[in-house]
Amino acid sequence: MKKRKLLVSMMIAGGLVSPAAFATNGYFSHGYGVKSEGMGGVGIALPQDSLAAATNPAGMVMVGNRIDFGAELFIPDRSAQIIGAGAPGANGSYDGNDKKYFLIPDFGYNRMISSDSSLGVSIYGNGGMNTDYANNPFAAYGGVGNGGVNLEQLFIAPTWSKKLNANNSIGVALNLAYQRFSAQGIQGFAGASQTPSAVSNNGTDSSTGYGLHIGWIGQVSQDVTLGATYQTKTRMGKLSKYSGLFAEQGSFDIPATYGVGISVKAMPTTTVAFDIQRIMYGDVPSISNPIANMTVLGNPLGSNAGAGFGWGNLTVYKLGISHDYDSNLTLRAGWTHNNVPYPSTETFFNILAPGVVRDNATLGATWKLADKSEISVFYMHAFRNTVDGTPNSIPLPYGGGIANNTLSEDSLGISYGW
Numbered sequence: 001m002k003k004r005k006l007l008v009s010m011m012i013a014g015g016l017v018s019p020a021a022f023a024t025n026g027y028f029s030h031g032y033g034v035k036s037e038g039m040g041g042v043g044i045a046l047p048q049d050s051l052a053a054a055t056n057p058a059g060m061v062m063v064g065n066r067i068d069f070g071a072e073l074f075i076p077d078r079s080a081q082i083i084g085a086g087a088p089g090a091n092g093s094y095d096g097n098d099k100k101y102f103l104i105p106d107f108g109y110n111r112m113i114s115s116d117s118s119l120g121v122s123i124y125g126n127g128g129m130n131t132d133y134a135n136n137p138f139a140a141y142g143g144v145g146n147g148g149v150n151l152e153q154l155f156i157a158p159t160w161s162k163k164l165n166a167n168n169s170i171g172v173a174l175n176l177a178y179q180r181f182s183a184q185g186i187q188g189f190a191g192a193s194q195t196p197s198a199v200s201n202n203g204t205d206s207s208t209g210y211g212l213h214i215g216w217i218g219q220v221s222q223d224v225t226l227g228a229t230y231q232t233k234t235r236m237g238k239l240s241k242y243s244g245l246f247a248e249q250g251s252f253d254i255p256a257t258y259g260v261g262i263s264v265k266a267m268p269t270t271t272v273a274f275d276i277q278r279i280m281y282g283d284v285p286s287i288s289n290p291i292a293n294m295t296v297l298g299n300p301l302g303s304n305a306g307a308g309f310g311w312g313n314l315t316v317y318k319l320g321i322s323h324d325y326d327s328n329l330t331l332r333a334g335w336t337h338n339n340v341p342y343p344s345t346e347t348f349f350n351i352l353a354p355g356v357v358r359d360n361a362t363l364g365a366t367w368k369l370a371d372k373s374e375i376s377v378f379y380m381h382a383f384r385n386t387v388d389g390t391p392n393s394i395p396l397p398y399g400g401g402i403a404n405n406t407l408s409e410d411s412l413g414i415s416y417g418w
Contacts, residue, residue, distance in 0.1 A: 024382055024409060025316045026281055026341045026355045027151065028257075030362070031055070032124045033106065034070045034415035038364015038378035039320025040334020042273040044261025045217060045227030046320075049376075049417055050108030053122040053159040056215035056229040056261075057171030061118040061161035066110045070376070070415025074102040077384070078131050079406045080351040084391075086399025090140035094351070098132035098146060106415075116163040122173070126153040126254070133185070137351050141398055142188020145201075149186075149352045153179040153254060157213065167220075173213040177234045177254060180206045183242060186352070192294055193301035195244030202241040209236035211254070223265040230258040233283065244302040246286040255280040255287070259316075269324040277318070281311040281341055288312065291349055295395040309353055310346030314338055320362075332364035332378070340387055347389035347403040354405035357382040373418035384408035 024030040031041025033051030043052060047059025050066040078096035085091050110120030136147035154177065161171035182204040190196035211234035217227040234254035243250035259277035266272050282288045289308035299305040320334035340356050350356075364378035386406040394401040 024336070024357060024360055024380075025277070025338050026279055026311065026314050027353070028126050028279055029124075030318070030336045030360055030380065030382075032122070033068065033108065034072075034376040034378050034413050035332070035364065035366060037072075037380060037411075037413060038332035038334065038362050038376070039273065039322060040318045040336045040360075040362050042261060042263075042275045042318045042320035042334065044215070044229055044259050044275045044277075045225045045263040046261070046271065046273040047217070049415075050110040050120055051106060051122050051124060053108070053120060053157050053171065053173045053213070054124045054155070056217060056227050057157075057159045057173040057213055058161055058169045058215035058217040058227065058229070060110050060120045060159050060171055061112070061116070061163050061169050062217065063110055064118075065112055066108065066417060068108040068415055068417035070106050070413055072104045072106070072411055072413035074104055075100060075410045076130070077408045078354050080133075080137050080354065081404040081406075082137060082394070083402050083404070085140070085394060085401030087140040087401070090137070090399070090401065092135075092137075094133050094135055094137040096131040096133045096148060096351075096354070098134040098148075099130070102130075118161050120159045120161070122155075122157045122159065124155050124157075126155070131352055131354070136185045138186050138188055143185040143200075144187055145185050147185030147352075149181070149183045150204075151179065151181050153177060168216070168218045171215050175211040175213055175231065175234055177209045177211070177236060178206065179209075179236060179252070179254075180204050181239050181242060181252065183245060183352075189301060190244070193244035194306075195249075195302050198240070198242055198244035198250070199301065200245070205239040205241035207237035207239055207252070209234050209254070211235065225263040227261040227263075228259070230256075232256055233280070246302065247289050247306040247308055248285055248304050249302055252286050253284050255284050271322045273320045275316075275318040277316040279314040279316065282313040291346060291395060295397050307349065309342060309349050311341040314341045328368045330366045332362070332366075334362040334364075336360045336362075340385070342387075344387055344390045345393055347387055347393045347405050348395065348398070350387075350405050351403055354387075354407045356385045356387045356405050356407045357409060358385050359383050360409070371418075373416065376415045376417070378413050380409070380411040382407070382409035
């Protein structure tokens with residue numbers, strides 16, 4: 001028991017200090033929990049461990065008493081190209097990987113408080129607006145030193161879940177969020193800001209906020225289970241050190257999401273699951289406002305209508321399969337597909353946040369150990385994708401030209417649960 005308490009304490013402490021660097025579905029992770037991540041991120045109708053609340057809180061009562069802790073090594077490959085630029089010295093290819101490796105922990109705990117209800121907590125992260133260009137693509141526009149941004153978001157989600165009857169469960173989680181942000185090497189945009197001193201190189205700022213996450217899971221036949229979930233916008237405090245960069249004087253809320261899923265027992269040893277998720281980036285001005293708000297309409301950075309990254313809402317499709325090879329080994333695979341969150345007119349600012357991958361493939365496995373605990377692993381590869389900017393995707397006030405954004409990713413993780 002003392003060993004278990006120590007492990008729990010270590011995971012909570014690790015979650016509070018470790019960065020999140022996902023950038024697979026925009027800047028959201030493709031899935032939460034190693035089992036889900038090995039199946040393309042599915043989980044709305046298929047809870048598998050005590051990270052289930054991150055996808056659908058209704059799943060916690062279905063996993064029973066559990067503790068899970070894991071770690072993931074995330075390796076993004078970010079780059080940009082500038083061609084035809086009017087700014088002297090801007091043309092060239094740029095590698096955004098001066099920092100490339102990210103170790104990301106997660107943790108889940110769930111306890112049945114009666115035969116039909118549970119209390120638990122899931123700790124997980126989002127992130128991915130993370131770039132570090134030693135050869136700064138914004139140097140030609142007044143940037144000094146390395147160029148890039150870092151965004152980290154941590155969720156601590158205490159969750160209550162209840163079985164309404166033998167076939168239906170509901171759940172609600174309180175999303176307690178903490179985020180950190182920093183920007184460097186983009187001093188050249190200070191002249192376009194209403195608060196020039198709060199644009200770049202102000203160290204790391206942080207804010208906190210909260211939201212709600214609700215869900216339902218229902219078994220509609222012996223072999224078919226459905227699920228639905230909705231997560232509100234997470235209202236975050238303002239990042240005052242960057243009030244001259246983000247719209248609404250440093251506001252950076254976390255967008256709402258909703259989704260539906262189905263899980264089918266195709267054979268006694270094989271399960272197939274499919275999720276559709278919608279991420280509402282378009283409802284957060286600091287993410288969604290287009291660069292034209294600044295360069296055409298004249299709204300300064302940091303104002304209510306100041307330029308953001310031009311991201312729109314994102315639809316994600318996830319397909320996963322699991323197969324019980326024998327009583328001790330389960331094998332998994334999955335695929336995720338989504339649209340690119342921004343158009344080719346918005347590539348200039350998105351050199352800082354090139355969340356352009358559209359497809360990723362996953363593999364995973366779980367081994368049951370003699371003491372009834374288990375070890376799970378997964379591997380994910382997000383295929384390289386490039387968004388080529390339109391002519392003058394670098395706006396004319398900055399000399400014109402074309403900016404192209406490229407991203408691919410690899411990730412592997414391991415967890416231990418009982």
